[in-house]
Amino acid sequence: xxxxxxxxxxxxxxxxxxxxxxxxxxxxxxxxxxxxxxxxxxxxxxxxxxxxxxxxxxxxxxxxxxxxxxxxxxxxxxxxxxxxxxxxxxxxxxxxxxxxxxxxxxxxxxxxxxxxxxxxxxxxxxxxxxxxxxxxxxxxxxxxxxxxxxxxxxxxxxx
Amino acid sequence: xxxxxxxxxxxxxxxxxxxxxxxxxxxxxxxxxxxxxxxxxxxxxxxxxxxxxxxxxxxxxxxxxxxxxxxxxxxxxxxxxxxxxxxxxxxxxxxxxxxxxxxxxxxxxxxxxxxxxxxxxxxxxxxxxxxxxxxxxxxxxxxxxxxxxxxxxxxxxxxxxxxxxxxxxxxxxxxxxxxxxxxxxxxxxxxxxxxxxxxxxxxxxxxxxxxxxxxxxxxxxxxxxxxxxxxxxxxxxxxxxxxxxxxxxxxxxxxxxxxxxxxxxxxxxxxxxxxxx
Numbered sequence: 001x002x003x004x005x006x007x008x009x010x011x012x013x014x015x016x017x018x019x020x021x022x023x024x025x026x027x028x029x030x031x032x033x034x035x036x037x038x039x040x041x042x043x044x045x046x047x048x049x050x051x052x053x054x055x056x057x058x059x060x061x062x063x064x065x066x067x068x069x070x071x072x073x074x075x076x077x078x079x080x081x082x083x084x085x086x087x088x089x090x091x092x093x094x095x096x097x098x099x100x101x102x103x104x105x106x107x108x109x110x111x112x113x114x115x116x117x118x119x120x121x122x123x124x125x126x127x128x129x130x131x132x133x134x135x136x137x138x139x140x141x142x143x144x145x146x147x148x149x150x151x152x153x154x155x156x157x158x159x
Numbered sequence: 160x161x162x163x164x165x166x167x168x169x170x171x172x173x174x175x176x177x178x179x180x181x182x183x184x185x186x187x188x189x190x191x192x193x194x195x196x197x198x199x200x201x202x203x204x205x206x207x208x209x210x211x212x213x214x215x216x217x218x219x220x221x222x223x224x225x226x227x228x229x230x231x232x233x234x235x236x237x238x239x240x241x242x243x244x245x246x247x248x249x250x251x252x253x254x255x256x257x258x259x260x261x262x263x264x265x266x267x268x269x270x271x272x273x274x275x276x277x278x279x280x281x282x283x284x285x286x287x288x289x290x291x292x293x294x295x296x297x298x299x300x301x302x303x304x305x306x307x308x309x310x311x312x313x314x315x316x317x318x319x320x321x322x323x324x325x326x327x328x329x330x331x332x333x334x335x336x337x338x339x340x341x342x343x344x345x346x347x348x349x350x351x352x353x354x355x356x357x358x359x360x361x362x363x364x365x366x367x368x369x370x371x372x373x374x375x376x377x378x379x380x381x382x383x384x385x386x387x388x389x390x391x392x393x394x395x396x397x398x399x400x401x402x403x404x405x406x407x408x409x410x411x412x413x414x415x416x417x418x419x420x421x422x423x424x425x426x427x428x429x430x431x432x433x434x435x436x
Contacts, residue, residue, distance in 0.1 A: 023191070044192065045342060056230075057255060058256050059256045061191070110255065131340075132257060
């Protein structure tokens with residue numbers, strides 16, 4: 001029995017027919033060519049493959065695709081229109097929170113999920129939310145600074 | 160080709176699990192690493208079973224669905240108020256992305272000696288409600304792990320709920336020691352619970368992970384602490400006792416010698432921290 005897996009990816013209906021244990025990450029990258037979602041470790045340690053399933057941020061390398069039948073998947077591509085950036089993304093550019101960029105989509109999606117729930121999140125909360133996102137370039141400081149600047153704007157502390 | 164099913168009732172799930180070698184999966188955060196599901200002829204998703212979801216409070220216990228994620232456990236203020244060490248353990252399971260998927264029942268069934276929540280369940284005298292084709296049974300969690308990655312689950316059985324008895328007022332402590340503060344598998348993980356009357360400890364439970372083939376209660380340390388008044392001398396004796404009664408090994412994450420040393424320090428600090436508490 002190989003039931004078709006039906007899901008919404010970035011608002012579009014998607015069907016998958018294949019091994020039900022196929023990683024959601026592979027469906028997103030290889031079948032749908034949405035390569036903004038990265039593979040880092042493939043073991044749930046690094047967060048580069050983060051996507052939202054029904055609004056919850058998860059590592060797509062650990063999700064067998066059959067478990068998302070009926071779910072809404074959000075990838076980094078859908079946060080902003082093509083050739084545009086969310087304010088959160090622009091803050092990353094301005095603050096130097098991006099170097100090689102492999103971790104950036106996962107980090108931005110994770111912060112997006114955090115600030116949607118907790119617009120007033122402060123640095124300690126941001127650090128906790130990003131504990132599962134590894135960056136080997138920046139030393140995290142500029143990532144945290146970008147997140148703090150964004151949070152300050154959300155709170156209306158700066159213009 | 161592997162069959163994969165997503166039942167929506169416990170009865171349907173148990174029927175699917177009756178197939179030999181069928182594997183139940185929840186958050187899959189361990190099973191999807193490496194070749195965990197490569198040989199599975201059938202995979203049964205239990206994340207949608209209403210019988211395995213939700214956290215309920217009764218007069219005598221909190222009843223936690225086995226498919227409850229660690230994020231939900233952390234977010235349940237009533238639960239974490241009653242069992243702060245359960246919330247603390249949930250917060251140390253991987254990062255946020257993992258806590259959103261990984262489940263309490265999965266942590267138990269996966270039966271790693273390093274499972275972060277497992278010493279907490281031992282220290283708090285948890286019970287498991289287990290369902291199989293013959294109906295439900297209740298098993299003291301203490302009797303669940305029978306050997307390295309060996310459990311008391313019979314073929315076709317599924318952990319349905321985890322019952323945490325409401326404790327008398329007392330103290331609870333939790334400590335996980337890993338390579339870094341976040342996102343590490345434990346080198347040593349310790350849970351401590353006790354009641355205290357007139358400065359004397361009673362009902363002492365000390366449990367630890369990553370120091371033996373299974374999560375274990377440190378019964379000799381418990382006996383030493385029970386009926387005693389916390390003091391520096393007692394803390395030192397408890398530390399020595401804990402170090403000697405565990406049976407750790409050298410592995411990729413740590414060494415037996417380090418684990419013996421660290422568990423003694425953790426137990427010592429916990430004993431001192433409950434003095435007068």
